[in-house]
Amino acid sequence: MFWRTGKFLEHQLFIRYRxxxxxxxxxxxxxxxxxxxxxxxxxxxxxxxxxxxxMLGDTRVIxxxxxxxxxxxxxxxxxxxxxTVRSFVRGSSVSRKYGALLYRISxxxxxxxxxxxxxxxxxxxxxxxxxxxxxxxxxMEGDMERAAIAAQLMCRRNLEGVSIHxxxxxxxxxxxxxxxxxxxxxxxxxxxxxxxxxxxxxxxLERAGGEAILVMDDIHWSREMYRAWKEVIxxxxxxxxxxxxxxxxxxxxxxxxxxxxxINY
Numbered sequence: 001m002f003w004r005t006g007k008f009l010e011h012q013l014f015i016r017y018r019x020x021x022x023x024x025x026x027x028x029x030x031x032x033x034x035x036x037x038x039x040x041x042x043x044x045x046x047x048x049x050x051x052x053x054x055m056l057g058d059t060r061v062i063x064x065x066x067x068x069x070x071x072x073x074x075x076x077x078x079x080x081x082x083x084t085v086r087s088f089v090r091g092s093s094v095s096r097k098y099g100a101l102l103y104r105i106s107x108x109x110x111x112x113x114x115x116x117x118x119x120x121x122x123x124x125x126x127x128x129x130x131x132x133x134x135x136x137x138x139x140m141e142g143d144m145e146r147a148a149i150a151a152q153l154m155c156r157r158n159l160e161g162v163s164i165h166x167x168x169x170x171x172x173x174x175x176x177x178x179x180x181x182x183x184x185x186x187x188x189x190x191x192x193x194x195x196x197x198x199x200x201x202x203x204x205l206e207r208a209g210g211e212a213i214l215v216m217d218d219i220h221w222s223r224e225m226y227r228a229w230k231e232v233i234x235x236x237x238x239x240x241x242x243x244x245x246x247x248x249x250x251x252x253x254x255x256x257x258x259x260x261x262x263i264n265y
Contacts, residue, residue: 025240062084099127110132110135111213112136112183113181114128117139117189117190118140118217119146126153126159129161133160139163140190142168169190173203185215187217189218197228205235205252208252211253214252216232217246239256244263
């Protein structure tokens with residue numbers, strides 16, 4: 001906790017750009033100004049906001065996965081045992097603020113495929129799918145009970161092209177990789193340990209074509225996640241990184257100059 005507080009204060013100290021001012025790259029300025037700070041006015045549809053609000057009040061119990069979970073979450077957020085939908089969404093899913101950001105990224109970028117590692121109960125999946133209707137979205141979850149609830153949610157909302165995969169995440173990802181096009185969007189919110197996070201990011205970056213976006217959640221959650229984030233942004237495939245503290249965004253467009261940006265979001 002003290003380490004994370006210290007990193008937050010450090011983040012605030014080194015912020016340089018507010019709503020895109022001072023950024024000279026047209027592509028990066030558009031992304032920060034129009035997408036991150038929503039100058040383009042891209043708001044999630046009402047049904048999505050209502051669904052998220054309903055899940056924040058849902059008292060259904062999520063059974064513990066007795067068959068074994070293949071995912072490892074971030075510290076106390078992913079405690080074993082039974083939890084309610086409400087407590088999981090409040091403690092382990094994206095907030096409405098960051099969900100709306102995922103929606104805007106998906107809508108602005110118009111990817112050929114979306115890949116999500118760490119479905120949870122499907123809240124972030126909804127935001128990603130709503131931003132790019134009909135685009136193939138493959139979401140992977142290591143806990144069968146959570147995956148089942150997420151799949152029911154996708155069916156209820158009749159979201160075409162969304163597939164929920166349960167099982168060991170790295171194996172599921174390796175099975176999917178041959179189908180992943182070069183222009184893809186990834187939301188990485190799965191195993192919050194150093195080595196798995198690097199492996200997932202590395203496998204995906206190998207598939208990147210001329211343009212792709214990878215969003216990593218909880219980059220300052222722990223020393224391991226921050227270490228993984230720092231290593232990934234040093235890789236030559238990553239042209240620009242945007243540190244929002246709670247999330248990190250990697251822009252892989254080949255014609256961009258390498259740059260790391262901290263933003264107060």
